[in-house]
Amino acid sequence: MKIDILTLFPDMVRPFFEHSILGRAKRDNHITVGIHDFREYSVDKHQSVDDTPYGGGAGMVLRVEPVVNALRAVDEEHTALRILMTPQGLPYNQERAATLAKNKHIIILCGHYEGYDERIRDYFDVEISIGDYVLTGGEAPALVVCDSIVRLLPGVLNEASPEEDSFSRGLLEYPHYTRPRVFEGRAVPEILLSGDHAKIEAWRREESLKRTKKRRPDLYRKYLEKRKNR
Numbered sequence: 259m260k261i262d263i264l265t266l267f268p269d270m271v272r273p274f275f276e277h278s279i280l281g282r283a284k285r286d287n288h289i290t291v292g293i294h295d296f297r298e299y300s301v302d303k304h305q306s307v308d309d310t311p312y313g314g315g316a317g318m319v320l321r322v323e324p325v326v327n328a329l330r331a332v333d334e335e336h337t338a339l340r341i342l343m344t345p346q347g348l349p350y351n352q353e354r355a356a357t358l359a360k361n362k363h364i365i366i367l368c369g370h371y372e373g374y375d376e377r378i379r380d381y382f383d384v385e386i387s388i389g390d391y392v393l394t395g396g397e398a399p400a401l402v403v404c405d406s407i408v409r410l411l412p413g414v415l416n417e418a419s420p421e422e423d424s425f426s427r428g429l430l431e432y433p434h435y436t437r438p439r440v441f442e443g444r445a446v447p448e449i450l451l452s453g454d455h456a457k458i459e460a461w462r463r464e465e466s467l468k469r470t471k472k473r474r475p476d477l478y479r480k481y482l483e484k485r486k487n488r
C-alpha cells in the first residue's frame with residue numbers, strides 16, 4: 259500500500275513510520291510512505307497556507323490552493339482514495355479500517371487552524387473523525403488511521419492474527435495470561451494450563467462474550483442481532 263500524508267508538520271509524522279510494526283512494514287516494503295509539507299505548494303511568496311475567514315469570526319482557515327496543488331502533485335489522475343481528517347467526518351472504527359486497508363493508495367490530509375475552506379472538501383472521497391472531541395491538528399488522527407490499517411495488511415503481523423482482535427468479530431477480545439502462574443495470590447485460570455485446545459477455545463469464546471456484554475452492551479446487542487438475522 260502507498261500512503262501519502264499531507265501535513266504542515268512533517269516532523270511530527272515522520273518518526274511514527276520508523277518504529278515498531280509500522281517501521282518494519284515500511285522496511286519490508288508492505289508500505290511506501292510519502293510525507294508532504296503542503297506549505298511547499300502555497301501560491302504566495304510568504305508561503306502562507308491560511309487566511310482570515312470571509313464574513314469575519316475567530317481563527318484562521320486553510321486555503322484551498324496549497325491543498326489542491328499538493329493533491330495534484332501526488333495523485334494527478336485522482337486514482338488514490340483521498341481522506342480528509344475532520345471531527346465532522348464519519349466515525350472511525352475497525353470495520354472502516356478494514357475497508358480502507360483494501361486500497362492500494364491512500365492520501366490523508368491533516369487539517370489545522372479553525373477549519374478548511376469548504377471547497378477543499380470537493381477534492382476528497384471520504385471524511386473521517388476519530389472521535390467526538392476536537393484536537394489541534396489532523397496529525398494524530400491521521401496516524402491513528404495509518405496504524406489501524408497497516409496492521410491489517412497481509413504479512414504485516416507475524417504471529418498475531420488481527421481477526422482475533424477486539425471488534426473484528428463484533429466482540430471484545432478474551433483475557434490473556436503469561437508467566438508467572440501465580441502472582442500475589444492471583445492464579446492463571448486452570449483451563450489455560452490444561453493443554454485441551456478445544457476447551458481453551460470454548461473458554462475464550464465465553465470470556466469474550468461475557469466481557470463484551472459487561473463492558474460494551476451496545477456491541478453485545480449488535481452482535482446478538484447479527485446472529486439472529488443470519
Ligand SMILES: C[S@@+](CC[C@H](N)C(=O)[O-])C[C@H]1O[C@@H](n2cnc3c(N)ncnc32)[C@H](O)[C@@H]1O
Nearest residue numbers: 343344345369370372387388392393395396399
Ligand atoms: C481545531 S481542529 C478544527 C475543528 C473545526 N473547527 C470543527 O469544529 O470542526 C483542526 C484540525 O484537527 C483535525 N482534527 C481535530 N479533531 C479531529 C477528530 N476528532 N478527528 C479527525 N480529525 C480531527 C482536523 O484535521 C481539523 O481540521
